[in-house]
Amino acid sequence: MTEGDIIVPSNSRPEFADQFEAKIYWLSKEDLLPGRVYILEAVGGKSEATISKLKYRLEKDGQHQIATNTLSDQQYGVSNISLAGAILYDPYSMCNAMGHFNLLDKFSGEVVAEGEIHHGLRRANNVHWQRLDIDKQSRANIKHQVPKIIWLTGLSGAGKSSIANLIEKKLIAKTRHSYLLDGDNVRHGLNKDLGFTDADRVENIRRIAETAKLMLDAGLIVITSFISPFRAEREMARNLFDKGEFIEVFVEASLEVCEKRDPKGLYKKARAGEIKNFTGIDSPYQPPEHPELVIDTVTLTLEQAADKIIGYLEAISG
Amino acid sequence: MTEGDIIVPSNSRPEFADQFEAKIYWLSKEDLLPGRVYILEAVGGKSEATISKLKYRLEKDGQHQIATNTLSDQQYGVSNISLAGAILYDPYSMCNAMGHFNLLDKFSGEVVAEGEIHHGLRRANNVHWQRLDIDKQSRANIKHQVPKIIWLTGLSGAGKSSIANLIEKKLIAKTRHSYLLDGDNVRHGLNKDLGFTDADRVENIRRIAETAKLMLDAGLIVITSFISPFRAEREMARNLFDKGEFIEVFVEASLEVCEKRDPKGLYKKARAGEIKNFTGIDSPYQPPEHPELVIDTVTLTLEQAADKIIGYLEAISG
Structure with missing residues (x-):
């Protein structure tokens, strides 16, 4: 004893x-x-x-x-x-x-x-794990690439979607096999049962992170473009992956700048009380403390931002 | 008027x-x-x-x-x-x-x-759909393949997992870009909040179908291996896809055969009352009415079964 x-x-x-x-x-x-x-x-x-x-x-x-x-x-x-x-x-x-x-x-x-x-x-x-003959490595090999998660986070209007689109376009031009997960393809399908309360936001990010993990396992370079406002959930997402696989990119622009841009007119509606639980207005955004990259969209063009992220990706993928 | x-x-x-x-x-x-x-x-x-x-x-x-x-x-x-x-x-x-x-x-x-x-x-x-520059077609093009969903359904022990593994192995050997979604990678991650009640089974299949849709959109050939006991949910899954994209494969073996095989010892536990809501015992299985393929695992070897499915896939992909 x-x-x-x-x-x-x-x-x-x-x-x-x-x-x-x-x-x-x-x-x-x-x-x-x-x-x-x-x-x-x-x-x-x-x-x-x-x-x-x-x-x-x-x-x-x-x-x-x-x-x-x-x-x-x-x-x-x-x-x-x-x-x-x-x-x-x-x-x-x-x-x-x-x-x-x-x-x-x-x-x-x-x-x-x-x-x-x-x-x-x-x-x-x-429910047992079954040993599979085909694994992440063999799937990535035939794609001649190192799978990664590029996790964009930032306020609505910071430029995440535009940058994400540009990254995917540039990766496809390099014949990289990538996929962009964003609000459009997730909120209308996988997560259409979820709203915008804190609890639903946590579950939203959990499912996205798990889906990204499956796609990484499939050998893809996955770009995610979600506000993902809470540090705890970004941390949870990071911990699903091996060291070096998860690249957290803080797409930074002040609330004032984002609110002035307001590409979808959402801040205006939020200020008018027509949208509740809106990040930056009546729901918090917790900025990353140690992201792999910070992209300042006030000083960088979208093109420069996408190039900077792809440059980082290539540098760490050898 | x-x-x-x-x-x-x-x-x-x-x-x-x-x-x-x-x-x-x-x-x-x-x-x-x-x-x-x-x-x-x-x-x-x-x-x-x-x-x-x-x-x-x-x-x-x-x-x-x-x-x-x-x-x-x-x-x-x-x-x-x-x-x-x-x-x-x-x-x-x-x-x-x-x-x-x-x-x-x-x-x-x-x-x-x-x-x-x-x-x-x-x-x-x-929540708006945003027009993306990169679409399913362009992602599939660089992979030189036609993305499809191979949806295996059948009782526990019918042979779904073994056949699915073999299909993926053979597809990788042909440098096809595929991914196998099954209980192992889904129940431990994306759907770990779900149990085995009827309601949870419906949500389990809904999320799997939506994830398969994202992966098809990424240009992959997706193999899913789940009992998927209810006709309504298989129908729901089918309806997420364009005509010809969804291949329903009924992996057929009688309850008696599956129960005799009992590879994971689950039927024994279910009969002893240790597992509830077990398909075939105290939860129903609704066989497909018009599947694209029926695979009889009593008369076919696993090898023959996998070859038959891949043969069908290649025939319809031109």
Whole structure:
């Protein structure tokens, strides 16, 4: 026995799982966001964790299961949780110590929730990774290129779409195999069930990052053009990829400049109150802290901006 | 004036929208499935429609908003609805006639729900399609191939994964640019928030079909390997693509054969009650009626099966 070992009767060993249903007591002023990465700490292990599905909020009497997209401070809810790695656990009903966990903010370390494990989601154990004969390398090889993600972020009107279009045009001219994911092809299809609340924005970016990962696996150079306002989700996206695969490009222009450009007339509508949750007006934008590239669209032309990004791409792809 | 014209005061013209929030009264023995395509009929137009988001169920007293994934016969709920084409409408509160609609089953024509439009989702009008310079054709051209979707469907154990792997291997050997979407790369990433209930299966297939569409747009030959048990969702997937792009392949083997093979031991667990909602045991499989290809894995070897599919692909790609 060493410190930290767990003693259990031999007929009731704790189980391993990386997905379970849990009751959650939210403790942070900032609302819970399904899809965001938090840190889960329990006796049986520690892991990155996301609320994969918020099932319902519990009213104080514990009787009513109220529909919700989020939990606020001091609210109870029941959710599915998905971990990056499996932990050892018991259902809280069998063992309070082994079934209890805390959720921590990934950046501040603040405890944002306490939880009680209801039960593991056993189906998770029945979905196996199958070894495929064809992998990312072989797909990239026949395309004679190194797959990458060029992740553009910035305010509406900063120039992301125009630059993204120009990048793809230039890459195709070089017979590079690329694909541009942007609001147009995603919001009308894959993510047409999502709106513009904070919770929906997080899920929007999560699905885009996962789709970009599949496309990178297919050997493509993927350009994404989304405001992607939250640092946490850009970080989540980056962590899906191997080191060097993810190129975060901050397309920078001040709110004043973007609002003056207003190519789609959206700022005007947002100021008039016709559009809610608009980034820069009544929804925040968190600028990148360590992006691979900063593109200042006030001093650079679109052409120069695209060339700078492609130059960087070629330099790191050897 | 002709029959069907609508007379309105000039200061309160009805609006056009292809997305709105509505109250729904469900009338079918078969539960509502968000993501499934229904037909919406209203005074102001007719369109294919999906429940893009089921917000909550209303209890009889109309006070409590209960969390739910579905509505059953005689239940009320509030949802977002997304249409294939815009209709003319008024909120039900302004005009009962213009704000009322029926939802019909796409195949039987049965009325499955009545609805009242709360309001249009205006944000929908603010997401524009942007004309891109680079399109499917130009991406496919540099790959020297015709992009297609090879959609494998069949019971667990029928041989889908093995055949899919072999197809990709053979396509890569021919320097075709392909990608295999299957449970492994989708259930652990893009769709890790989804389980195996009917509602989650519908959303699982919807997202896979939309991702396949993005990949086809990128110029790839996409192979999908999912049970995809419901005819309605395979139909929905097919309808996302142009004529000739979608190749439905029924990988056929009887339940008895699949259960005897049981490569992952899943049928055994399902029979023991350890896995619920398992296709063929306690969840239905609806065989395709007009697939492009039927592959009988009892009489064909895996090699022969893969060759037959690739032969078909090459014949239609010219």
